[in-house]
Amino acid sequence: MLSGIAWSAPEDYNFSEESKLYTKIADIKLNTTRGEVMLSDLYVKSPVILTLIFTRCVGICSPFLNSLSEDMDNLNAKENYKVLVISFDPLDEVSDMERMAKRYEREDDPQWVFAVTDNIAELNESIGFYPVWDSTRQQYDHDALLVGINENGYIVRKLTGIRGPDALMGVIREINNEFVLSYPLPRENMIFSCFTYDPATGKKKPSLGLLILVLPGILTLLMIALLSLKKQQQSVGNG
Amino acid sequence: MVNGQAGKINPKFREFNYGLSSGKVCLITDAGRRQFHYNKSNEMREHAILLTIFLVAATAISLFFFFIYRSSLPEDGKGMVNAGKKRLFFALILASVLIILLTVTLPKSPYFLFADETPAKVVYVAARQYSYTMSYQAIDPKSAGRSDTIELPVNQPVEFRVTSFDVNHGFSIYNDRAELVTQTQAMPGYVNRLRWVFTEPGTYNVLCLEYCGVGHPIMRTSFTVK
Amino acid sequence: MITRSLKRITSVWIITVLVLFVTAIIFGITMRFNQGKDLTMSPVGFYSLMTTHGITMIGIWAAAGLVAVNYLLGRYVKVSVSLNVFAFVTTVIGVLMIWATTFIGKYHAGWTFLYPLPLQVAWAKWATPVFLFGLGILGAGWLIWSVGMLLQILSKYSLKQAFAWQHFSKNPAVETPPLVLISTVSLIGIIVSLLTAVILLVLYFLEYFSGGNFTNDPLLMKNLTYFFGHTIANESLYLGLAAVYELMPESSGRPRFKTTWYVALAWNCTLVFILTAFFHHLYMDFVQPVGFQMIGQLASYFASLPAAAVTAFSVIALVYRGRIRWSLTNTLFFIGIMGWLIGGIGAVIDATVSNNMILHNTLWVPAHFHTYNAMGNVLFCLAFFNWVAHEFAGTQASVKSFRLTTVLLLIGGFGFVLMFYLGGAYSMPRRFSVYPQEFTHAAILASLGAWFATVYLVAIVLIFANIIKKCLKVFSPSFSS
Ligand code: HEM
Ligand SMILES: [Cu+2]
Numbered sequence: 001m002l003s004g005i006a007w008s009a010p011e012d013y014n015f016s017e018e019s020k021l022y023t024k025i026a027d028i029k030l031n032t033t034r035g036e037v038m039l040s041d042l043y044v045k046s047p048v049i050l051t052l053i054f055t056r057c058v059g060i061c062s063p064f065l066n067s068l069s070e071d072m073d074n075l076n077a078k079e080n081y082k083v084l085v086i087s088f089d090p091l092d093e094v095s096d097m098e099r100m101a102k103r104y105e106r107e108d109d110p111q112w113v114f115a116v117t118d119n120i121a122e123l124n125e126s127i128g129f130y131p132v133w134d135s136t137r138q139q140y141d142h143d144a145l146l147v148g149i150n151e152n153g154y155i156v157r158k159l160t161g162i163r164g165p166d167a168l169m170g171v172i173r174e175i176n177n178e179f180v181l182s183y184p185l186p187r188e189n190m191i192f193s194c195f196t197y198d199p200a201t202g203k204k205k206p207s208l209g210l211l212i213l214v215l216p217g218i219l220t221l222l223m224i225a226l227l228s229l230k231k232q233q234q235s236v237g238n239g
Numbered sequence: 240m241v242n243g244q245a246g247k248i249n250p251k252f253r254e255f256n257y258g259l260s261s262g263k264v265c266l267i268t269d270a271g272r273r274q275f276h277y278n279k280s281n282e283m284r285e286h287a288i289l290l291t292i293f294l295v296a297a298t299a300i301s302l303f304f305f306f307i308y309r310s311s312l313p314e315d316g317k318g319m320v321n322a323g324k325k326r327l328f329f330a331l332i333l334a335s336v337l338i339i340l341l342t343v344t345l346p347k348s349p350y351f352l353f354a355d356e357t358p359a360k361v362v363y364v365a366a367r368q369y370s371y372t373m374s375y376q377a378i379d380p381k382s383a384g385r386s387d388t389i390e391l392p393v394n395q396p397v398e399f400r401v402t403s404f405d406v407n408h409g410f411s412i413y414n415d416r417a418e419l420v421t422q423t424q425a426m427p428g429y430v431n432r433l434r435w436v437f438t439e440p441g442t443y444n445v446l447c448l449e450y451c452g453v454g455h456p457i458m459r460t461s462f463t464v465k
Numbered sequence: 466m467i468t469r470s471l472k473r474i475t476s477v478w479i480i481t482v483l484v485l486f487v488t489a490i491i492f493g494i495t496m497r498f499n500q501g502k503d504l505t506m507s508p509v510g511f512y513s514l515m516t517t518h519g520i521t522m523i524g525i526w527a528a529a530g531l532v533a534v535n536y537l538l539g540r541y542v543k544v545s546v547s548l549n550v551f552a553f554v555t556t557v558i559g560v561l562m563i564w565a566t567t568f569i570g571k572y573h574a575g576w577t578f579l580y581p582l583p584l585q586v587a588w589a590k591w592a593t594p595v596f597l598f599g600l601g602i603l604g605a606g607w608l609i610w611s612v613g614m615l616l617q618i619l620s621k622y623s624l625k626q627a628f629a630w631q632h633f634s635k636n637p638a639v640e641t642p643p644l645v646l647i648s649t650v651s652l653i654g655i656i657v658s659l660l661t662a663v664i665l666l667v668l669y670f671l672e673y674f675s676g677g678n679f680t681n682d683p684l685l686m687k688n689l690t691y692f693f694g695h696t697i698a699n700e701s702l703y704l705g706l707a708a709v710y711e712l713m714p715e716s717s718g719r720p721r722f723k724t725t726w727y728v729a730l731a732w733n734c735t736l737v738f739i740l741t742a743f744f745h746h747l748y749m750d751f752v753q754p755v756g757f758q759m760i761g762q763l764a765s766y767f768a769s770l771p772a773a774a775v776t777a778f779s780v781i782a783l784v785y786r787g788r789i790r791w792s793l794t795n796t797l798f799f800i801g802i803m804g805w806l807i808g809g810i811g812a813v814i815d816a817t818v819s820n821n822m823i824l825h826n827t828l829w830v831p832a833h834f835h836t837y838n839a840m841g842n843v844l845f846c847l848a849f850f851n852w853v854a855h856e857f858a859g860t861q862a863s864v865k866s867f868r869l870t871t872v873l874l875l876i877g878g879f880g881f882v883l884m885f886y887l888g889g890a891y892s893m894p895r896r897f898s899v900y901p902q903e904f905t906h907a908a909i910l911a912s913l914g915a916w917f918a919t920v921y922l923v924a925i926v927l928i929f930a931n932i933i934k935k936c937l938k939v940f941s942p943s944f945s946s
Contacts, residue, residue: 290887406585407579431751453587
């Protein structure tokens with residue numbers, strides 16, 4: 001092969017992020033730390049970022065929630081949204097969730113909702129989230145997952161893994177019905193790209209490639225400036 | 240942009256007049272789900288209108304030049320009186336026309352189409368020399384090849400996520416009268432999201448409108464709208 | 466100073482350009498007949514020919530503009546003939562290399578060689594580097610030539626004067642001739658676009674020789690490609706307009722055009738618009754930021770304002786009740802301005818994003834650019850050729866004998882492009898060697914287009930015949946400047 005044209009997906013590209021998009025999330029009853037609500041009561045008021053965890057988790061759940069909580073503070077986004085943390089473990093009780101809310105100092109934060117539900121299977125199925133019980137480790141094997149739900153209850157964006165504030169802001173914008181026209185696929189060995197989408201501002205950030213695009217103009221300007229400077233000096237010398 | 244208020248639609252999109260035709264799109268909120276209504280048969284009219292505008296303008300210019308040419312032939316040779324004033328007048332009229340056209344057409348750009356709607360279906364498209372893979376699932380380039388038979392709902396927004404696995408291609412959708420309905424480019428390394436509402440059921444053909452090599456004119460696929 | 470050697474090299478250029486033009490038209494007609502199913506070529510043959518036709522046409526008319534400007538600048542500044550000759554040599558080498566890749570190597574990535582198509586080798590392996598290299602040689606020659614001309618302008622005029630900025634104040638001390646102003650603006654555009662080509666080629670070679678360790682961004686490459694391609698094609702036209710400003714009044718026996726504040730303003734604005742209008746080539750690339758798309762439409766629209774209100778209006782004001790002595794020279798200028806405006810209408814329609822969605826890469830695109838090339842810029846350059854040929858021969862342009870030529874030109878040229886417009890409005894794709902059967906009228910339109918183009922070709926040959934003998938005069942031993 002002469003070049004690296006063929007686009008290759010890196011090993012860790014997670015195609016499950018693209019599943020169940022634009023389908024409606026199951027409208028289930030939630031037992032939150034502040035009482036019972038339907039999921040739809042939440043999202044009609046404001047779009048929701050949903051995450052699924054379990055309190056006994058010794059793996060990814062707590063670093064995941066940690067970074068989510070921190071990122072949310074740092075982002076300080078003005079958009080309208082709620083963060084909904086649901087346990088997918090049938091053994092978890094509302095009291096476990098209360099303890100968890102306290103651990104992240106979110107027990108009084110109206111933007112955060114912690115809940116358990118009796119209909120977790122239905123919810124998992126509607127999202128395409130499939131944790132597996134590992135009986136030797138006494139733990140669930142599962143992805144760290146964020147689901148963006150718009151005010152009509154549709155799944156508009158999913159993120160897997162711990163992804164940082166930029167990706168998070170992308171979800172917040174999209175659940176607020178901002179349409180991002182395009183997204184890049186992960187590529188290798190590409191240095192000179194024009195833009196990177198910056199979800200924090202909703203704009204495309206110019207990167208190195210853009211400099212290359214304006215380079216011819218700059219070079220020409222420089223050349224002309226130099227030439228006329230030189231000429232001025234000459235004419236001063238002559239006169 | 241709609242600033243996150245649930246259930247609110249930007250009034251700009253409530254009544255959407257696209258292209259130069261009068262084909263109207265009305266978005267009506269209906270139990271949290273939007274329904275669409277178009278006047279029938281906008282595409283046909285739109286193409287014809289553009290052609291007519293062009294032909295009328297071109298004919299006018301030709302006649303005008305003929306008239307100017309004729310005026311140059313005989314006797315007087317007085318030239319144009321008050322040329323400066325006429326020029327200013329002409330420039331002002333032209334500038335106003337341009338500004339009006341700009342303000343009318345810019346908001347109708349496809350980038351803003353159905354931006355705050357939730358598509359009823361999403362279709363993944365991967366182009367390559369010289370075929371398309373279309374699927375309801377994201378397409379893994381390593382195992383690509385299997386295409387789904389695509390059926391899309393009529394009068395509901397759908398989204399295409401279009402990319403290419405080799406060179407630049409086009410993704411241009413034609414209705415069964417061979418009229419270009421909408422399009423986007425398939426660029427390697429990027430996914431372009433094209434949203435559209437099909438108002439007529441039928442078979443739609445996809446052609447490649449970016450030159451991609453010798454197979455370019457035979458590169459195609461199709462889907463149905465029901 | 467217009468020296469004998471300048472006349473000689475100009476004459477060589479004119480003959481070369483016209484020979485290549487006739488050849489490239491024949492390629493074009495062949496393609497159109499193939500689309501009309503009157504001929505059957507292999508797809509590879511078609512696309513090699515398309516690549517050759519595109520690059521040759523773009524090349525010769527950019528060169529013709531540079532040749533005209535170089536010659537006419539000789540009236541105002543000291544011009545270098547050796548740079549001109551040097552550029553001719555690099556052009557010949559470049560063209561030979563490129564033709565070798567398309568005809569022998571069967572290279573067929575299109576004249577825009579859009580990344581990464583040239584690297585997806587479907588032809589002789591050597592053809593890709595040779596094509597890119599040939600383009601590089603040609604571009605480097607022109608770059609040096611253009612910079613040289615700009616230098617020559619700046620050695621007589623200050624930068625401000627070259628841009629005619631002194632005309633913004635009352636009673637300027639020095640008048641910048643319109644030709645100098647337009648040449649400055651257009652040469653800068655040409656230089657920018659050639660530098661872009663250089664960068665594009667460097668990026669190509671980096672990837673080509675990196676063995677997969679370096680990959681380019683397709684978005685950046687596409688922007689660079691059209692920044693180069695769009696800009697060079699447009700600036701060629703402006704070079705042609707420089708000749709219109711200089712020679713239209715002269716060949717009509719009318720007082721020459723003067724630079725005024727609005728002429729200065731128009732051309733300064735044009736420089737800016739032309740350098741940002743290329744974004745309209747990427748309207749359907751949704752990955753491009755929407756802001757750029759808006760700039761693209763704005764720049765495309767407003768580029769038409771100075772063009773129509775200043776240049777076209779000036780020509781019209783000159784002709785209107787002007788008791789003009791019509792010759793082939795000013796007739797070609799006059800028709801060229803008309804073709805340019807008509808092509809401009811087609812361009813503005815397509816440069817509207819909401820229309821572009823149904824016109825992008827349909828036959829509407831070759832429709833409008835053939836209008837302002839074949840019926841615009843080409844005629845400007847031919848008018849210059851005709852004028853200069855008479856100057857070489859020391860003859861007066863005759864008033865008779867061009868009626869037939871004009872009529873053939875008008876019928877053939879506009880008929881040819883009309884078939885493209887009809888195809889575009891009916892959604893027929895461009896760059897299709899044959900049309901799918903659902904486009905029921907595509908083949909008929911193509912056939913008709915080819916026949917009209919043949920009529921156009923006859924007119925061109927008539928003009929060619931008229932010019933060539935006079936051009937050869939400069940080589941006779943008795944010729945004195
Ligand atoms: C009457 C003379 C001409 C004929 C018959 C002709 C014919 C054609 C045809 C059939 C095509 C392919 C159209 C398609 O996309 O399907 C084409 C493309 C093109 N022509 Fe011409 N043409 C003529 C004059 C010119 C002139 C004067 C120029 C000057 C710049 C020009 C520049 C081009 C370019 C740049 C392309 C695009 C090639 C590509 O798509 O890569 N042509 N022409
Ligand atoms: Cu193609």
